[in-house]
Amino acid sequence: MIVFKRAVYKIILESRTRWMRLVWRLFYGRRFSMGAQWKIRKDVHIELSAKGCLSIGDGWVTRSRVSILVEKGRLSIGEAVFCNHDVSITCMEQIQIGDGCKIGDRVVIVDHDHDYRKNLEIFTTAPVHIGDRVWIGAGAVITKGVTIGAGSVIGANSVVTGDVPPGCVAAGVPARIIKGY
Numbered sequence: 479m480i481v482f483k484r485a486v487y488k489i490i491l492e493s494r495t496r497w498m499r500l501v502w503r504l505f506y507g508r509r510f511s512m513g514a515q516w517k518i519r520k521d522v523h524i525e526l527s528a529k530g531c532l533s534i535g536d537g538w539v540t541r542s543r544v545s546i547l548v549e550k551g552r553l554s555i556g557e558a559v560f561c562n563h564d565v566s567i568t569c570m571e572q573i574q575i576g577d578g579c580k581i582g583d584r585v586v587i588v589d590h591d592h593d594y595r596k597n598l599e600i601f602t603t604a605p606v607h608i609g610d611r612v613w614i615g616a617g618a619v620i621t622k623g624v625t626i627g628a629g630s631v632i633g634a635n636s637v638v639t640g641d642v643p644p645g646c647v648a649a650g651v652p653a654r655i656i657k658g659y
Contacts, residue, residue: 513537513557519544530569535559535577551589551603556610561585571603576610576628583616590622609644618653 510526513536521543526532530548535557544565546553551569556577563583567573570590581587590603604623608614612626615634626632626642633649633656642648647656 522546540565562616570601572605573608574606575608576612578611579608580613582614582618582634585614585616585618585620587620588622615649 509531511532512534515536516534516538518538518540519542522540523544524532524546525548527549529550531552532546532548533553534555537558538555538561539559540561541563543563544561545567547568549568549570551571551573553567553569553572554574556575556579558577559575559579559581561581562585565581565583565585565587567587568590569588573587573589575581575587587606587608589606590601592598593600593602602622606620606622607625608620609626609628609630611629612632613630614620614632615636617635618632619637620626620632621637621639624638624641626638627644627646629645630642631647632638632642632653633647635651636649636653637651638648638653640652642653642655643658646658648654649656
């Protein structure tokens with residue numbers, strides 16, 4: 479069954495036809511929805527588990543080697559979102575990406591981590607919310623439980639561990655507010 483799922487992903491991502499989206503819809507039902515007018519490059523990997531839900535808005539654009547894993551969570555990508563090369567999004571609870579976001583090269587967005595004090599097989603999760611028109615610079619890492627306000631900018635190679643208010647520039651490890659505008 480896994481081989482069939484991967485074949486369906488490959489067919490869907492390469493063909494971009496209404497018929498293929500219908501096949502995807504029949505296979506995954508209400509757990510998957512994807513808008514129109516999207517542009518996906520090669521080597522995009524989408525994995526949707528039996529308990530996961532994925533919703534992608536109109537006008538989604540990706541470069542190569544984008545990886546999305548939805549493991550028993552809900553991932554929602556808004557309209558006109560751009561994902562550059564090597565973006566990795568892994569969802570176990572909830573990740574929400576707003577409309578018009580720009581995500582740079584090698585960005586990692588996760589809503590979970592391992593509980594290293596107890597057992598590495600146990601995950602702790604918290605939802606991630608990224609507002610509309612957020613620009614995330616290359617190499618940034620967005621960790622669990624973070625809310626990034628609308629119109630904010632995350633600097634390159636930043637590690638966001640706390641909330642970022644709307645209309646701010648945040649950068650550093652860990653990311654701190656540099657200025658508001």
